[in-house]
Amino acid sequence: MAPTPSPSPSPVLVQLVDPNTAPVWQAPLLTGVFVLGAAIIAVLSLWWSDHRKRKADDQRQWDEDLKKSYLALQSLTNSVRAALPAYGDGQGTQAAVLDTVATFTEGVREQVDLLDLTAPPAVASAATSLWQRHQVPNALNEIASAPVKERSERVLAARSHLDRLLAEVRGEVRVALRLKP
Template identity: 40%
Template sequence: MMDGTAPVWQGPLLTGLFVLAAAGLTAGVAFFSLWLSDRRKLRREDQRQWDSELKQSYVTIVDQTREVYTALVVLEAASPSELGDVTVNALEAVQKEALLLELIAPKAVHEVAFALSNVLSEIYQGAFEGERQEPRPEEWRERTLQKMNGLEARLRVEIRRALRMPPN
């Protein structure tokens, strides 16, 4: 027989169900928030790692091209084979870094790195052409230095862009 009152057990049962639902919802929100936070941290750490590798590649490339620059300017009176030795070492290092940049950097960055390796290759060839026609033409050296400086500047701009830094 129904007298219009709820059974004694119904109140605690409904309260328990609401408590369990609230706990489940809270745990779900906490889990989702933690997942998002971990994902953000992981992305940030990955980005730091890529940025570090980009910076290291830039320093290696510039260091190698500066050695060739020095060899062109300072060792101009030295034998072409000395220039060739310095250039071939730089060429190998820059090509290696360009290949790495092809994997980790935007297209514009590794294109400039490959262009720099092409200039180094021209210098290497020019060193031995200079052996055949001493002295090496001054305009060849100046044109080559300008090309190298221009490509270094472009590489700096592209690396800064890839690192999300303001242009300098």
């Protein structure tokens, strides 16, 4: 009897069952995992970048508001400083100087209220000090009651007192703005 030939496997069947090849679903699965991972990294990166940008924009806006408040305080202080010599020389009318002082006091109070809400505590404290310790009405009384020879000294003393108080505010604003004092 002749030996029966053993059946030889078909090449298609060998390819389907070959243990050296990866499963068909493995490549799409790995691709999907890597794409999903890349998408998550991209979303987190964009979120972090947007968060930093928003924080920087907020800080920039707070800084601008702080600068505007300081400049308003400086303008108010300069108006009083300009009015004091006229009062000391007797050239300015008392009513005009008192109106300037009233505007100064009201304006400083408004800025102090604003800084209380928006500025760091040290800046708000320095601005409050300017408002509470400016003593312009007292200085006006001293100037008016002083002999004519001493009036210019009293005016200089009042102006220098205002300058010191404003310098305190300026120093605190510079620190809050992260500038050298």
